[in-house]
Amino acid sequence: MRLVVATCQVDYAGRLTAHLPMATRVLMIKADGSVLVHSDGGSYKPLNWMSPPCTLREGTADDGRPEWTVTNPKTDDTLRILFDEIHHESTHDLGVDPGLQKDGVEKHLQELLADHPATLAPGLTLVRREYPTAIGPVDLMCRDETGASVAVEIKRRGEIDGVEQLTRYLELLNRDPLLAPVRGIFAAQEIKPQARVLATDRGIACAVVDYDALRGLDDPSHRLF
Amino acid sequence: MRLVVATCQVDYAGRLTAHLPMATRVLMIKADGSVLVHSDGGSYKPLNWMSPPCTLREGTADDGRPEWTVTNPKTDDTLRILFDEIHHESTHDLGVDPGLQKDGVEKHLQELLADHPATLAPGLTLVRREYPTAIGPVDLMCRDETGASVAVEIKRRGEIDGVEQLTRYLELLNRDPLLAPVRGIFAAQEIKPQARVLATDRGIACAVVDYDALRGLDDPSHRLF
DNA sequence: TTTTATATTTCGAGA
């Protein structure tokens, strides 16, 4: 890992064309040759960058200033960095990173709801998770208290795409005389207004899921007794 | 902008819970208090981070090791960094960045196709760009040589969502007796096989757009005479 | 390997 603080101008040509005027920035050059150009603000996204695989060539512009050219031979993307002044430079051996361990995404939400389907609708019981169909698996297939089939689509954030997806499943499932009629529940930690409108219009119920409360139900250590 | 190279362990709690075991990494602390944790590989995305607005508090763990706590008071997100050893540290004044200038995304593609609708289908002429409907604007509304209406949806990458979107527009537009029948063209620089199958199944034509060729048509300086 | 779905997405435009 090499860190460079420099006054530089950056030009990118690839899927799009982009230009950064001369200014002071931080350059991060990773072991795989990738380059990140960061300013002192914004989010985690660099102003400009080059993804691996790529190669960095250090050269000199016509006027004698240092110039780096980073290219991806496959996609023909090019990042050109022209230097006015280098303020700081250092190189560090980081070694291989053991990587990030995550918890709390959609898969976990699905597990929790599979264990507690009744939180979605009274009397709901699980038939199976990842119920297979020709166009992909339905997150949860359940039965309600009357024995009728209920397909559940789970998202962390409920948007219009999820409703479309569930609609396709329901259309297919309702062609099966052994299952029909199948109704749908769209479950998410948060449901966008447009998605709710579309779902309601199609007769699909919406369920907002409280992740922390579910986890509390699931984990006995969270209970008082 | 502050740069720190250190052997550290990182824990995040917020929308999800994530953990990074002790290892050597680069920390970037921006002027707005945001923190990025980078390893020597991967893409431009940090292993872990904290987005602004947030505040960094430098403290000491029970065992005397330095420990930073970065918190977002609004969302209650917390990033905790525990240090074993700091290998390098430097601070730099970057000033405000003038920002990135872009060119070549969907908007430009829409402008080019609006100028040259006949490249999508023979005899096609533009009625208007961003044709308004109750569920959003249609990218291009055109007429073919027979005077029939044609709705065009433009994407850089043609995927299934775009076909769904155009389908909704067509369904709505075809309810208008003054317009109907309206057919659809799905235009993109690249169309995914699944999207093409779905479009074809619904009677929607697919058009793969050559961005460079279009730009050549549009810009006289690209012509030989 | 290619496709599909998610993301602590981030970012920008419009209402």
Place this chain on the structure above:
DNA sequence: TCTCGAAGTATAAAA
């Protein structure tokens, strides 16, 4: 301010 769509999206899982 909020909502919605696009991204040089990145990333991981599934086919």
